[in-house]
Amino acid sequence: MSTTYSMTEANRHTAEMVNAARYGHEPVMITDHGKVAAAVISAEMLARFQALEEAADQGLIDEINARGPQWIPAEDGIPMMEQILAEAEAAQDR
Numbered sequence: 001m002s003t004t005y006s007m008t009e010a011n012r013h014t015a016e017m018v019n020a021a022r023y024g025h026e027p028v029m030i031t032d033h034g035k036v037a038a039a040v041i042s043a044e045m046l047a048r049f050q051a052l053e054e055a056a057d058q059g060l061i062d063e064i065n066a067r068g069p070q071w072i073p074a075e076d077g078i079p080m081m082e083q084i085l086a087e088a089e090a091a092q093d094r
Contacts, residue, residue: 004029007037021045060088 003020005013010030017028021040028040041049064084072080 002026002029002039004031004036006030007032056088056092059091060084063088 003017003024003026005017005028007030010017017030017040020026021028022042025042025045027045029036030038030040
C-alpha cells in the first residue's frame with residue numbers, strides 16, 4: 001500500500017516521503033488537484049525498473065535481429081516500424 005501526499009503536503013514532508021520510499025520499499029504518490037502527478041521511489045526500485053526496461057529493449061533488438069535482413073521499399077518502412085514498436089509496447093503493458 002502506498003502513501004499519498006498532496007503537492008502542498010509534499011512540500012512540507014519531503015524527508016518523510018524519501019524515507020518512506022527508501023525504507024518502506026513502496027512508492028509515495030504525490031497528487032495535484034486530486035490526480036496522481038508524480039511518485040517518489042527508492043533508488044533500488046528505480047534501478048529495477050531501469051533493468052526491466054533495458055531487458056525489454058534488448059528483447060526487441062533480438063527479435064529484429066532474428067528476422068534477419070529485410071530489404072523493403074522506403075514507403076513501407078515506417079508502417080512496419082510502427083507495427084514493431086506497437087507490438088513491443090503491448091508486450092511491455094502485459
